[in-house]
Amino acid sequence: MQKFTLTSSDKIRFVSLSLIPPSKMLIKVKTLTGKEVELDIEHNERVSRLKEKIEEKEGIPPAQQRLIFSGKQMNDDKGVDEYRIAAGSVLHLVLALRGGF
Structure with a gap:
């Protein structure tokens, strides 16, 4: 590691880096039977689009899907x-x- 000596006349420039989340991420959806489905999603994707992706992979219509995360049903x-x-x-x-009668 290199050492630098600074004096009162030296200028230091600080660069602020914002943490930008990656646009895509991999998540898992677990069914009641224990099956896990992997989905590649955008970080700002709508829950409705997740349900469409699940339908594409599993054939389950979005109207029949309820997604739960951290104990809460997702809107x-x-x-x-x-x-x-x-x-x-x-x-x-x-x-x-x-159900019906």
Whole structure:
């Protein structure tokens, strides 16, 4: 490591780096049967789009899907960033089946 000697007439420039999250991240969706589905998503993607991706992979219509993260049901109109979902997060998929008589 190199040492530098500073005097009162020296100028130091500080550079501020903002932490920009990567645009894509990999998350997992776990079903009640224990099956895990990996999804490559944008950090600001809408929950409704996640459900569409699950339908593409698993054939489950979005209307029948309920996604749970940190014990809370996720709202279709919100972005995953609003739930603080990060790369490696695990969401839980519950099916909302309609009963009838």
